[in-house]
Amino acid sequence: MxxxxxxxxxxxxxxxxxxxxxxxxxxxxxxxxxxxxxxxxxxxxxxxxxxxxxxxxxxxxxxxxxxxxxxxxxxxxxxxxxHEPTEEEADQLLTVRTLLEAEAARLAAAHAGSPGVAALEELCAEGEKAVAADDVDGAVALNAAFHAKIMELAGNAVLAELAGQVDRRVRWYYTPVARQRGKQSWVEHRGLIAAIADRDEQRATVLMREHTEHTRRSYHERQRG
Amino acid sequence: MxxxxxxxxxxxxxxxxxxxxxxxxxxxxxxxxxxxxxxxxxxxxxxxxxxxxxxxxxxxxxxxxxxxxxxxxxxxxxxxxxHEPTEEEADQLLTVRTLLEAEAARLAAAHAGSPGVAALEELCAEGEKAVAADDVDGAVALNAAFHAKIMELAGNAVLAELAGQVDRRVRWYYTPVARQRGKQSWVEHRGLIAAIADRDEQRATVLMREHTEHTRRSYHERQRG
DNA sequence: TTATTGTCTTTCGTCTACAGTCTACGGCGC
DNA sequence: GCGCCGTAGACTGTAGACGAAAGACAATAA
CATH class of the missing domain: 1.10.10.10 (Winged helix-like DNA-binding domain superfamily/Winged helix DNA-binding domain)
Structure with missing residues (x-):
């Protein structure tokens, strides 16, 4: 000693x-x-x-x-x-992200305790604050932190590794249009936290899948808008 | 010209x-x-x-x-x-593999045409032949080729990239015990092909998930055996 | 005018050399 | 006898230099 x-x-x-x-x-x-x-x-x-x-x-x-x-x-x-991202690749990336995040949500629901849930709520509150203040960069960062926290709670290092890379690239494509989906995103996060707190794996999976699918749709709509 | x-x-x-x-x-x-x-x-x-x-x-x-x-x-x-693989890591890797392969099976069922199905049946036949001849290395290689073909039929390059890496590492851990699961594996492949040919996404997903879960279980049983 | 060819510049791929850091071992003091 | 310190060796981290391939451009011939 x-x-x-x-x-x-x-x-x-x-x-x-x-x-x-x-x-x-x-x-x-x-x-x-x-x-x-x-x-x-x-x-x-x-x-x-x-x-x-x-x-x-x-x-x-x-x-x-x-x-x-x-x-x-x-x-x-x-x-x-x-690298020059193509439409097709972005779509494939979003598909994979949906997969990985949904599984992470399921595992988080299976393993998370109250301290983990509290941490998620803390991040969510900050995120809502950032959106209210129109702080786009801050909101994006907090969104990443929120998803990373869920990964951590899932307790699967391999999954976290892959999702980390995929998420970062998705964010690269997506950041320019992040503003559109500011508020609604955090509402969905709230529902997700509730499902995890209830340890309802099924519901957590579904909510996360819908959440990331909304993101994908908003990405595609940007094209035409 | x-x-x-x-x-x-x-x-x-x-x-x-x-x-x-x-x-x-x-x-x-x-x-x-x-x-x-x-x-x-x-x-x-x-x-x-x-x-x-x-x-x-x-x-x-x-x-x-x-x-x-x-x-x-x-x-x-x-x-x-x-790298020294740990039990925990192997388990996490198998979890991720199940995810990726199941999604690939779903996408393959959604997109595959008859030439793709024919190619799968070809590979499956060769695999069964290798097992019958007790050719372990050949069977392992054909198994990899079979899964790679499904990835190709899924038409998602990002997914294929990730699954390729994960699969290769899984195979590294798994090869020493591959002999145990020789024949049954190819029976399951047959069912999978049928589901893809029927374009039944749901069934293909479930079958692939069960298939890889069997692999995982056989891996864990090796420990005690 | 057009196609071809030769040269030239730019940049990468590889090799060699040097400095910094960690590990292991032997000597010294307690 | 035991533990600590100093020294030596080995390996990595970084820098700089040389040779080779690819692309661009201009000159020439059909």
């Missing part, structure tokens, strides 16, 4: 910057999701490296990872291009 | 080896799935590089990719270790 008397939580953990490739990965993902790097754009390794102040190597490794996760397309001997 | 008179299909396409990192990736994945590299083993970059006759760089990139796909764990400043 340590006898230094240092308060354990207060130790600064000797903040080490962590692998450079990860920070480059985060930075690039941020640039892509914020549309600073537009779909179809050619990403030149040396440019990115110079811009970020690192060498090409970490940039390469970050691009590899972004490639396997579907954010960029890596054409051999030609380089990386920001 | 080309006026050389070359038969278009016969051009050998000048087989180029493709990026080195991909071949290293394939090689390592093969070594892992065949247990030549055992779970928990420390993978030293320079060793692998020397053994494969390439430099460290392509090896690094392959390891990165294997890391994001869950095959190896990349501990910072320490290197790569072959």
């Amino acid at each position: 340590l006898s230094t008397g240092l308060p354990q939580g207060a130790v600064p953990k000797l903040e080490r910057p962590g692998p450079l490739r990860d920070r480059v990965y985060e930075a690039l993902l941020e640039l892509i999701t914020t549309r600073a790097l537009q779909p179809g754009q050619h990403l030149v390794e040396s440019e990115l490296a110079g811009h970020l102040g690192v060498s090409r190597q970490p940039v390469r490794e970050a691009l590899q990872r972004l490639n396997t996760e579907g954010w960029v397309d890596l054409r051999p001997a030609q380089g990386a291009f920001v | 080309l006026s050389t008179g070359l038969p278009q299909g016969a051009v050998p396409k000048l087989e180029r080896p493709g990026p080195l990192r991909d071949r290293v990736y394939e090689a390592l994945l093969e070594l892992i799935t065949t247990r030549a590299l055992q779970p928990g083993q420390h993978l030293v970059e320079s060793e692998l590089a020397g053994h494969l006759g390439v430099s460290r760089q392509p090896v690094r990139e392959a390891l990165q990719r294997l890391n994001t796909e869950g095959w190896v764990d990349l501990r910072p400043a320490q290197g790569a270790f072959v």
Whole structure:
């Protein structure tokens, strides 16, 4: 046992910057999701490296990872291009998301206790507040946090991993039209929490499926609107 | 228009080896799935590089990719270790697999035409033949091909991508006990084909779910057996 | 005028070298 | 004899350099 008397939580953990490739990965993902790097754009390794102040190597490794996760397309001997989402792909992604989220809701209903439900209600309240304040970015972030919390309550790490990636890409496609579905979304969240609190797996599954299906429909309607 | 008179299909396409990192990736994945590299083993970059006759760089990139796909764990400043599957993780993986495969079966039932059904029956017949000949490796490969074909018929690329990765890892865990579930598995496949041919989405979903659940149960029974 | 070909620039793919960090082992003090 | 500290080795993380392939453009010939 340590006898230094240092308060354990207060130790600064000797903040080490962590692998450079990860920070480059985060930075690039941020640039892509914020549309600073537009779909179809050619990403030149040396440019990115110079811009970020690192060498090409970490940039390469970050691009590899972004490639396997579907954010960029890596054409051999030609380089990386920001992935261009198609209508078909967006639809398929939303289909998969519905699947994963619905299962997560079921598992959450099966496993969640009152602390978990309380956390969900807390997030929901904040989300409603953000919508009321017309804070679109905040509402989107809280929406993500809400769904992530349900994933956590589901207690399936593999499922959470997949859903995390799928959700992030869905959000990429969807953010531009998120405003439309502000309020109604949180009403549906309330119903979902109730189902989870009741430990009603069936109802939680159905509600989550309808919830994500509404999102999909709103996405498609954007096209024509 | 080309006026050389070359038969278009016969051009050998000048087989180029493709990026080195991909071949290293394939090689390592093969070594892992065949247990030549055992779970928990420390993978030293320079060793692998020397053994494969390439430099460290392509090896690094392959390891990165294997890391994001869950095959190896990349501990910072320490290197790569072959992932050690836990009971819990295997169970979660099987849960997700059930989800994805069931949805694929539903979509296949919704979209498949007679050529697709014929292809499935072809694969099924070969699989039964392999089981009869006690060809375990062949049966496992055909089983994978059968499920992959259903994925293809489902026509959802995103779903196929995820299921491909999940299935491959499930197979890694499961292969050692695959012998037990030889024959019964293909009987269930037959029923599944019938449901798809009838375009009965409901029945196809249920059958596939039961099918993969049987696999899961057989996996768990192995522990005690 | 059009198609072809040769050259040239750009960028990627790979290799080699160096610095930082973690682990293991041996010596020293208690 | 036991535990701690210092040192050495090994491996990874990062940087920089070289060779090769792909695309663009201009010059030339039909």
